[in-house]
Structures are given as C-alpha cells and as structure tokens.
Amino acid sequence: MLMLQDNSPLYTALRKLERHGRLSDDDRRAFLALPVTEERVRAGDHVVRQGDQPQDCALLLSGFAFRHKMTADGERQIVSFHLRGDMLDLQQLLLRRADHNVQMLTDGQLCRIPVIAFRKVCRERAAVAEALWLDSLIDASIFREWVLNVGRRDARSRIAHLLCELGTRWESAGLGPADHFELPLTQEQLADATGLTSVHVNRVLQSLGVLGLIDRERRLIKVPDWAGLQRVAGFTADYLHQEPQESVRT
Amino acid sequence: MLMLQDNSPLYTALRKLERHGRLSDDDRRAFLALPVTEERVRAGDHVVRQGDQPQDCALLLSGFAFRHKMTADGERQIVSFHLRGDMLDLQQLLLRRADHNVQMLTDGQLCRIPVIAFRKVCRERAAVAEALWLDSLIDASIFREWVLNVGRRDARSRIAHLLCELGTRWESAGLGPADHFELPLTQEQLADATGLTSVHVNRVLQSLGVLGLIDRERRLIKVPDWAGLQRVAGFTADYLHQEPQESVRT
DNA sequence: CGACAACTTGACGGGCGTCAACCGGAGTGG
DNA sequence: CCACTCCGGTTGACGCCCGTCAAGTTGTCG
Numbered sequence: 078m079l080m081l082q083d084n085s086p087l088y089t090a091l092r093k094l095e096r097h098g099r100l101s102d103d104d105r106r107a108f109l110a111l112p113v114t115e116e117r118v119r120a121g122d123h124v125v126r127q128g129d130q131p132q133d134c135a136l137l138l139s140g141f142a143f144r145h146k147m148t149a150d151g152e153r154q155i156v157s158f159h160l161r162g163d164m165l166d167l168q169q170l171l172l173r174r175a176d177h178n179v180q181m182l183t184d185g186q187l188c189r190i191p192v193i194a195f196r197k198v199c200r201e202r203a204a205v206a207e208a209l210w211l212d213s214l215i216d217a218s219i220f221r222e223w224v225l226n227v228g229r230r231d232a233r234s235r236i237a238h239l240l241c242e243l244g245t246r247w248e249s250a251g252l253g254p255a256d257h258f259e260l261p262l263t264q265e266q267l268a269d270a271t272g273l274t275s276v277h278v279n280r281v282l283q284s285l286g287v288l289g290l291i292d293r294e295r296r297l298i299k300v301p302d303w304a305g306l307q308r309v310a311g312f313t314a315d316y317l318h319q320e321p322q323e324s325v326r327t
Numbered sequence: 328m329l330m331l332q333d334n335s336p337l338y339t340a341l342r343k344l345e346r347h348g349r350l351s352d353d354d355r356r357a358f359l360a361l362p363v364t365e366e367r368v369r370a371g372d373h374v375v376r377q378g379d380q381p382q383d384c385a386l387l388l389s390g391f392a393f394r395h396k397m398t399a400d401g402e403r404q405i406v407s408f409h410l411r412g413d414m415l416d417l418q419q420l421l422l423r424r425a426d427h428n429v430q431m432l433t434d435g436q437l438c439r440i441p442v443i444a445f446r447k448v449c450r451e452r453a454a455v456a457e458a459l460w461l462d463s464l465i466d467a468s469i470f471r472e473w474v475l476n477v478g479r480r481d482a483r484s485r486i487a488h489l490l491c492e493l494g495t496r497w498e499s500a501g502l503g504p505a506d507h508f509e510l511p512l513t514q515e516q517l518a519d520a521t522g523l524t525s526v527h528v529n530r531v532l533q534s535l536g537v538l539g540l541i542d543r544e545r546r547l548i549k550v551p552d553w554a555g556l557q558r559v560a561g562f563t564a565d566y567l568h569q570e571p572q573e574s575v576r577t
Numbered sequence: 578c579g580a581c582a583a584c585t586t587g588a589c590g591g592g593c594g595t596c597a598a599c600c601g602g603a604g605t606g607g
Numbered sequence: 608c609c610a611c612t613c614c615g616g617t618t619g620a621c622g623c624c625c626g627t628c629a630a631g632t633t634g635t636c637g
Contacts, residue, residue, distance in 0.1 A: 097421075100446030146471060149561030152479040156471045168468070171347075171461045176468050176566045200453040207449070210460045211421045217463060218418070218426050220470035221406045222394060228477040228522030229402040232593070249605055263615060272478030279617060316426045482625070513583065527625055529585060 086188040090136050093162045093250075094208040096319070100276065104204045111198060113188040124179040124187065130325045133189040135165040140185015145269065146177045155270035156180070157219060158243065160250045167213050170195055183261045186319050205324050215318045222316045226245045227272040230311065233282050237310035240291065242317070244300060249319050256300040285309075335359050336438045340386050343412045343500075344458040346569070354454045361448060363438040374429040374437065375416045381425065384495045385415040390435015391511050393518065405520035406433070407469060408493065410500045417463050420445055433511045436523040438530070465568045472566045477522040482531050485521045485559035489550060490541065492567070499569050506550035535559075 087109050094100070100108070115138070118124070124135050124142060142159040156177065160262060165179050170192055199206035219242075226238050244255035252258070264282070265275040273281075285291045290306045292299040300306050307313075350358070359377045365388070368374070374385050374392060390511070392409040399451050406427065409415060415429050420442055449456035469492075476488050494505035502508065514532070515525040523531075535541045542549040550556050557563075 144471070144594080146475045148475065148479050148484075149563075154475040154478040156474045168464045171457065172468075172568055174565065174568075175473060176568070199457070201449040203453060203456065206453065206456055206460070207421065210456070210463070212420045213460070213464055213467060214421055217467035217470055218422075220467055220474060221394070221427060224406045224470060224473045224477060225396045225398065227405040227474060228404040229398050233396075265615080274594055275616085276618090280593095283617085304406055313399075315424065318422055318424075318426070515583080524626055525584085526586090526627080530625095533585090 086113055086115055086138055087111060087136070087190075089138060089162045090164065094205075094212065097165055097208070097211055100204050100208065104202050107198050107202045108205050111190050112194055113190055115186065115188045117186055118181050118184065120181055120183050122181045124181065125169070125175045125177075127175055127178050129175045130173055131166065131169050132191075133191045134167060134169055134195055135179070135187045137161055137163050137165055137209070138186040138188055140187075141182035141259075142179055142185070142187075143182050143266070143270075144177050144179050153269045154272065155266060156223065157216070158270070161248055161252065162250055164209070164212060167209060167216075170199070170209075203314060218316045218318060232271070232277055233284065234266065234310050235273070236278065236281050237285065237290070237306050238312050239267070240298060240300070241307055241310045241312035241314075244298070244303075245314050245317060245319075246324055249317075256303045258298055259296060260298045261296045336363055336365055336388055337361060337386070337440075339388060339412045340414065344455075344462065345456070347461055350454050350458065354452050357448050357452045358455050361440050362444055363440055365436065365438045367436055368431050370431055370433050372431045375419070375425045375427075377425055377428050378424055379425045380502065381416065381419050381442075383441045384417060384419055384445055385437045385439055386404065386434040387411055387413050387415055387427070388438055390437075391432035391509075392429055392435070392437075393432050393516070393520075394427050394429050403519045404522065405516060407466070407475065408520070410496055411498055411502065414459070414462060415461060417466075420449070420459075423567045432516070468566045468568060482521070482523055482527055483534065484560050485523070485539070486517065486531050487535065487556050488562050489521060490520065490550070491516070491557055491560045491562035491564075494548070494550060494553075495564050495567060495569075501565075508548055509546060510548045511546045 091100075091105060091108055092118070094108075099249065113136075118140070125131055127146070137159055139161050142163070142165055143155050144157045144159070145153055145155045147153050165187070166175065169175065197207065222242075226235050230238060240260075244258050247253060247258040248255035262270075263275075264278045267273075268275045268278045269276065282291070282293065286293065286307075288309075290300065290302050290309060293302060341350075341355060341358055344358075363386075368390070375381055377396070387409055389411050392413070392415055393405050394407045394409070395403055395405045397403050415437070416425065419425065449459065472492075476485055480488060490510075493510065494508050497503060497508040498505035512520075513525075514528045517523075518525040518528045521528065532541070532543065535556075536543065538555070538559075540550065540552050540559060542551060
C-alpha cells in the first residue's frame, strides 16, 4: 500500500474522493503528483467569476466558500456552501465558461490545479475520473434538494434544513460534531441561500431559539435538540450520499 | 469515419454527447455496442423511484419525463424536465440509491442500459466517460439556475423563465423552433416546478397572454414575442452550455 | 350523457417583504 | 480612553404577493 503523504495539499481531497471506494496505489500516486499552487485568500475574495474561463481548478484547503448567481435585476441567490476538502470548480475541467461565482466566506487557503494536467490524469486513470464524476453527481443531488428547499418549504423548515445540512457536512468533513458547528454567515447571506430576506431570517432564527432547537453565540451554532431540528426541517441525509457506495463492480 | 447506424436507439444520445466534441470511431463503436432493451411507457409511469437501486440507466427516446422530490409532509417539487435524447438517471451509474423520482409526463419510449456494461465502457473509453460527465455537469448547472429561479424571481418571471428554458431546449433537441413548442404539463405540474400553486399559475399564464408574450392552445405554447418573454424572465441561455466547448486539449 | 380531470374565477387571509428606526460590538483615530 | 464610524443584528408597523378555499366551467372520454 502506498504511503500517504499527509503533507500534500491534495491529501484532504483524496480522502474525500476515497470515501466511496478505494483507489489503487497507481491512481493515488497520479492524483497526488498533480502540480498545485497554494494560495492564501481573504474573506470576500473571488475564486471564480461568472464568465471567466479559468485555466485551473480550485480545491478548498481551509475556510468556507460559497457559490452564487444573480438575476438580471440584481437579486442574489446562493446555491451552495463549501467546506474544507471540497473542489470548488470541478466543472471548469470540462466546461469552458463559468456560469456562476465562487467567493470566499472566510479567510482560508486553497490550491489550484491546472486544468490541462488534471484532465490528463482523468483520461489516463479512469478510477480517478470516476471518483471526481461521483463528486459532481453528489453536488447535483444537493442542488436538487435546494430546489425543493426554496420551492416547497416554509421559512422555518427551510432554515432548519440548511442548518441540518451544514451540520451534517461539517461532521463528515471531520471538523467536529454535527450539533456544534461554525456558521460564518451573515443573516443576509443566510437569506440569499434560502430565498428570504434578512429581516425574516432574523425572526425565524429567534423562533428556532425559543423552541429550544438551536443556540447561537456569535457565528457558532449549537443544536441542543438535533432530532427536533431534523423533524422541523424534514431532513434526511440520504441526498448527501455519504455512505460508502458498495456499487456494482465491473 | 465510422458509418453511423441511424437505427440504433443509442444514436440520439450519441448525437447529443458529441455536441461538445467529436468522439473517435472506437469510442462511438463502443458506445453504440452497448446492450439495450427498448421499452414503451405510458404517461405517469415511474422510471425510477426514490430509494430504488436500479441496475440500469434509462435513455429517453421519445416523450417527456420529469424528476421530482417530496418533503416529509408531502409537498412535491419538480426539479427538472427531460426531452428526447436525455439520460434520465445517469447518476445510477455511480450512486447506489436513487434520491428522487423520475416519471413520464407523456407516453413515450425509452431504452435501458445495464449499469455493469455501461460502467465498463466508461472505464475503458475515457472520452465516453468524459462526455457523460459533461452531461451531468450541465444538468447540475440547470439545477443551480432552478434554485435561483424559485428562490429569487417573482411568479411572473419565474414561469417566463421556465418557458424560455423549455423552448430553448426544445429547439436544441431538434424538435422545432424555440418559440413554438409542446408543453404537456398540467398547471399543477407547472406549479410544482416553480414552487407556486396551480391557482396562481393559472392567473400568471393569463397575464402573460394579455401582455402578448405567449399564446396557449391546449398543450401547445407559441411565443409571439420571444425577446419580450426573455426580458420578463431575465433569461440568458448561457447556463445551458449549448455551444461547442472548444475546451483545452490535452 | 354522465363522470372526471383540468382549468377558471372570486373572496379572503396570511406569510413574508418592505421600510425605517434603533442597538451593539469591533475597529479606528484623535 | 473616549468619540466616531460602520456593519450587522433587532424590532415594529404596514402592505402585498401569493396561498387557500370553494364554486363554477370546460373539455374529454367512456
């Protein structure tokens, strides 16, 4: 078995990619050998801008990021949040032009992988391509859940659902327990993610507090009643596809 | 150049996959050689059910299909519509358990491709895997636009936007001009796709008619003022990624 | 011609948006 | 050490977009 190099910035990503199935030593080696450039970024920095044609893919090493789009008349909608280990613009591997923005929520660190080298590895190592493809399928599943969330849940369960998702992903990214996580979002950003206004988000957060479902202190969320929050949200984690896939073997 | 077999049910899909870049003759041969079983389906038939672990992928040969999810308390949200040539559950290639439902909107025809054989081709023919991966990335892009649509547009532009998308995809699927297409949806289904109620959808459709933006006759939509509809919708087609990609060549 | 689904219309109500004022903490500079 | 500023959070009053309910109407298929 290949000794893993914990010091490679790609190791975090590799661990996430292997969540659904081991790669061979050759696959790991090829992936870890990708050329990268690390980069320190500040809250608010753009990682990708709509219309860009970036020549590299970004991997989030630390900090929080988010994707968002805007309507013609300037309304913003956040479409996803990203934690350590997430690939931020995997789609740039195959799609030329970015159709949305990716921006840092907090200070953090990311590394950039040149598209050309990345594509080469994908073409030569089918299992690596497959793991990355799977990753983008899970992203897509999360987007579908978000459509359901903003389309068919009322404000309270909508926000509760988002909190459940973030807690669950926080835990599965190895950052801590799901019921005690960082939420480095202003209420306006929370509103942009849920299709509400910041005023209403404020009222709903308070009501969730009164119900004993969440405790807020600064940008930290504690969930004293996880089952209750889940019930209000109608949350089940299946759409995150976190379990190993035990998928059909060829 | 490989002579294409117009009679293969996979030919429609191949043409769509090659929209963004030619495959080699070997790639085409491998894809067209996939074992398939054709199937006639009726409006309302389920193609995939949430929780299923299907052993094949479905390709839509004719008719309309849609995907939908439900909240814990039974609210339905449609998350996408599908036309001839679309792969209906590509994600079953890599994900074990379906997290949503796929159902026929009209009578139609589909063909099923066994997951095992399909995966084998993907592992052996990197370019085929890449084309399919690209297809799921475009799906994901459409989901993001839907999040924006239900999250941040009012009822009128929301419905206008959906009509613009369907018209555009109708045309690019080779079914006819974008401003004159079939819309085999009840107003309740339209409501489930836009996060509204059927009553309100009814009123908005009428108002779009009064504005001279659309004409409805039965399940047919004519758009006398496409530019106007686009303006009301705030629609730009970039998120559909229809242009050839001219992507970085390795 | 009866039955059923889909569409249409009107009256009414509520969840959430809008507007605006105020508060509170963190950073800044004198 | 204290004003000043600024951003984000909080609160209240009010109103609108869209949901709800319920009663028709139309169209289609047996």
